[in-house]
Amino acid sequence: MKNTMEYKGYLGSVEFDEEEGLLFGRVMGIRSLISYEGESAKELLEDFHGAVDDYLELCRAEGKTPETAYKGSFNVRISPELHKQLAVYAMEHNVSLNHCVEQALEKALAQK
DSSP, X not given: OOSEEXXXXXXXXXXXXXXXXXXXXXXXXXXXXXXXXXXXXXXHHHHHHHXXXXXXXXXXXXXXXXXXXXXXXXXXXXXXXXXXXXXHHHHHTTOOHHHXXXXXXXXXXXXX
């Protein structure tokens, strides 16, 4: 079981309000607030698809470029000493700092 769903490249959360007996969620990774809800998994999925489609149509109508999530660029804050060690490692291996970080993240995810 997972608590996310994907449609047209947008990732949406899946949450449950026990008091209301309602499933709900929002599109993650963008600044625009796109939310949806449903009383069943089927309704939630349909409303999620509709909300994404409505957002894309609104952007088209307003001549705006829709936001995209997870562009492959993010800031990571680490200690200066770790930064230095990683930079030296990258230079010694003739690779970029980005390449080192990407490889470390891929390795970490492969171990999960």
